[in-house]
Amino acid sequence: MAKRAAILALQMLLVTLGVRLGAEMAQSVRIIPKALLHLPEVVFGAADMRTVILSVFVAVLLAFIANRFINGWDIFASARRFAKELYAFLTGIIAASLYLFLLTGVNFSPELLLDATIFSVLFLLIAFAIVRQMRKVESAPKAFGAAFINIFTLLKSPWAWLVVAFALTPVVMAYKFTTDRDFAAAVTNLRVSANSASDLPYTLVNAVGDTRFETPIMVQFADSDPSTMYVLERNGRLYRTDYPSGMNKTLLLDLRAAVGDVEMENGALGFDLHPQFGTDSENSAFLYVYYTEFRADGQTNRLERYDMSPSTEEERRATRLPLIAQERNADGYHNGGSVEFGPDGMLYLALGEASDASCHQRIDCGFKGGIFRIDVDMQGGEISKPISRQPENGSSANYYIPLDNPFVGTPDAMEEFWALGLRNPFRIGFDSETGELWAGEVGSTVWEEVNRIEKGGNYQFPYIEGREVQDGKTKPETIIGTEHPPVYTYKHTAFLRSVIGGSPYHGSVVAEADGHYVFLDNYSGEVFTLPLDAETVETVDVLARAKDVAQRGPTSLIQAPDGNILITVMGDNDQPTGMVAKLVSSDSDEGEAAAEEARIAENAAPAAAPLSPAQVNSLWGTNCARCHGAEGRGDGPDSQELGAYVPDFTDPNYHKWRSDEALKQVLIGGGSAVGQSPMMPPWEGVLSDREMDSLIQHVRDFEDEG
Ligand code: HEC
Incomplete structure (x- = not known):
């Protein structure tokens, strides 16, 4: 019994190592040729990697255990028995990758899957060879060869063919995904519905009734008075309102x-x-x-x-x-x-x-x-x-x-x-x-x-x-002075770009944040926590995502005297669309009402007139120009760092081959929805339908007529 468990543990260790090494390799070399699959460069965060390893681990473990009930426990009894084990492994890792592909938010990479499989199989084969030699059955090289040959002779069995067919599904899917927009859209919808932002424990609602501000950038309270809120707007106006009613909004300073x-x-x-x-x-x-x-x-x-x-x-x-x-x-x-x-x-x-x-x-x-x-x-x-x-x-x-x-x-x-x-x-x-x-x-x-x-x-x-x-x-x-490395550091992606420092939190209103530093990213709109007592941390938890205000600038985060976490959100220039938001539990009445309101607004959005040129310019400037460049040449300040080609919208050839519908697909679901670079972020829920249509027209207008 202990021996069986030890062998299983060793196998799982080897598989985990294989996946880890495969991930390293997938980041640096490409073994699937571009001509075969035009795969995007995929960047994995630590959290993504955890999901990948955990999914593979669970699926492969189940496959191994099932295989043992069918084919017996001594996987080293013969080369044939061992080859069956490899087929079980393949079934497990394919099941895991289908799960990752269809139901998680992880950027899917067939490259990673292939590399992980190669390393894992190699490690398992070597382990088999060593055990055979240790058991004095045959020499290690001979055992290695026997196992290898048996992988192929097993193909006489219809079961093995079933596994091979199953193994091909992710490849076929990846191919469909990169070539067929309808298929890509269907998969993206599945992924989005399985990973909606409302799954996060908290959501944002206006903290002060219906009171709005124009580009609010900071909120403060006097120590002496928890029921009066002071709000500074970026344009230079400073207001006072009652808190939390938002009544009696008064201009203090202009x-x-x-x-x-x-x-x-x-x-x-x-x-x-x-x-x-x-x-x-x-x-x-x-x-x-x-x-x-x-x-x-x-x-x-x-x-x-x-x-x-x-x-x-x-x-x-x-x-x-x-x-x-x-x-x-x-x-x-x-x-x-x-x-x-x-x-x-x-x-x-x-x-x-x-x-x-x-x-x-x-x-x-x-x-x-x-x-x-x-x-x-x-x-x-x-x-x-x-x-x-x-x-x-x-x-x-x-x-x-x-x-x-x-x-x-x-x-x-x-x-x-x-x-x-x-x-x-x-x-x-x-x-x-x-x-x-x-x-x-x-x-x-x-x-x-x-x-x-x-x-x-x-x-x-x-x-x-x-x-x-x-x-x-x-x-x-x-x-x-004295050098200090950061407590936490994160790399830019298409979504993460600009940290907004927040507040160490102590309290029970946002229970998950107690004893944590709460901060956010101005672009992704995600609200993060990390433990206050940590020397350094590698990963942080996500508390909420200000989905509909992402890239519209959350600008500050404080703990209010009543224990609420308040976040200023800029909104548009010259319009009172900014707000002082608070975090509420997604399951609370307020949180569900906010989600419902967003759904209604989405469905009822009228096919209104296009935006004014000034509005479109400002949308382009805040959301797109950093990668695509102010003039659409693909030369924005961040374009060098993306590791992806950014198209030149002034090139007339570019426009010849793309319909408005195709561009809209990319805007809605991002590059990864159509098999392009995931560095082109998805804008669904960030930009309205009308804004996206206006931006597509804007992209068309960059075309060089001359
Ligand atoms: C973080 C960088 C980044 C930002 C921000 C960004 N894009 Fe992109 N975008 C890209 C990259 C990279 C591509 C190329 C994808 C590819 O071809 O693999 C791209 C491609 C596109 C395409 C071409 C799609 C096609 O099928 O050829 C359009 C249209 C586009 N972006 C519009 C926009 C608009 C509009 C915005 C602002 C709302 C925006 N992008 C913001 C990086 C970005």
Whole structure:
């Protein structure tokens, strides 16, 4: 009995190893020629790999056990008995791959299947040969040969033919899938219905009744008042509403004129209320805003204080007190954006590197690429001291430097630095129990990072991104501060692209998030959790997916005083389609009502008039241009990193061969739905039917007439 179990365990170990090795091989070499099957490049995440291995494991184990009841337990009794075992293996792995192909969201790869099969069979054969030699029946090479021959002589049995026919189904299906659109669409529908986003435990609904905002980017509460919510819009307007009713929406501040043009990463980006806001202290009405002032002739990033006590908006705006003004080059990228008071009463500001390579890994330059910590109360004495130096091309005033900042006393240092070596730490959040500071660091074209920010920490940009040393970026000889790798890092895919740091969560409203850091990705709309006590993690759990707001910009995530998780979602420019959403359980009444509403809206969507050129341009700019390029030439900033060919829509030949229906199929289901590159994401549920039709027309319009 123990011997039987040991043999089975050994076999399963070999199969698992075979699949693992096959996966490695499938990522680097291609053994199925392109002419035979035009297979997309498939990228596997760790979670995908887990699903693949688990499915194969279970299916093959069942096949082995079944085979033993039919053909007896001693698989090494003869070469023929062993060959039958290999057929059982084949049945198992084929069953697993059909399951993966039809019913899971994993990108299906016949290449992986083939490689895994080859390695597994090879390992099993070798094991057979070794056992035969150990049992002194025959020499290992001879046993190997005998087993091999028996694989073929078994083909005399009709059962073996059945297995072979079964083995061909995934290949035939993969072929149909890449050549027959109707078949591909049917499979995609099956996959989508088996893996709908509503399977996730949580979903998003408006947190404040029907109240909407225009490009909301951050939400805050005063410590003193859990029933009033403050919302900053990217355009520069700041509102207050009752919470959670959303009633009495009041405009507190309108900085639109100061903010100027709002493009890709510009605008009003963060704010916080003084910790004593709403109490009877002299600080009771102070609010701190960080925004980019962006004009044709230059860009200045500003941190300012406003006093909310006057009764009119104009008067409140007139209380403007500048703290930081940092000029930067005007490409507008990597501004960071979080303003947060820490549990120590100090103000923390998270700023991007402002596309300024000359300041990388320096703390004597300006307000760029780090977390900064200042004392806005100017307490003095043993706590803080006046500002020691001004930034290059900028100015600072009206705060003190905390004496326990890590670089106080370092010659030439900007003593405001708390941590450095960050590329674009867009959102930061404090752990309400431990005081630890977490940051989501938006990466360049490949890696996103989640970092635990330590005093004096150096987060290694630009010489390491994720955990990978970057070509052509040399590590400084002397490292300033202490190096820290990320807690978690993930690679870009068609769906994942831009991390939005969130909040360490403690509470019971979103029970699964208790004791976890909750954050999200701006493109996939997925909300992730990772344990707060982990040193590093390799995989994270998905709590929800903001499917209908994905790629429309979730911009921040906080824990509200009532324990809800609130997420700002941008919506369209110049339209009140953004919202402050909260996570609710998918099974709750609210969650089911939201799903029902979405279904009704989908079915009732009228075949309305096409969008305006401006709307289409903006849709193209936010969703498509990063890969397809602003002019449709296939040369967008991300196109190099995709490992896939991006078509040139200006090429007239391109248009000759494709119907509008065919393009629509690709838009709906993504490249993988029609056997093209999965790097072309699916847009169903993200874009409306009308938007997709308008975008197809837009693609047609790129065609070069000349
Ligand atoms: C993450 C990168 C990426 C994004 C974002 C993206 N695409 Fe694509 N797209 C691709 C790639 C790669 C292909 C080529 C697929 C192939 O041929 O294997 C493609 C192909 C296409 C095709 C050609 C289909 C065909 O049959 O030839 C169309 C049309 C298209 N995309 C439209 C869009 C539109 C519209 C958007 C925005 C809503 C968009 N794409 C966003 C990467 C992207």
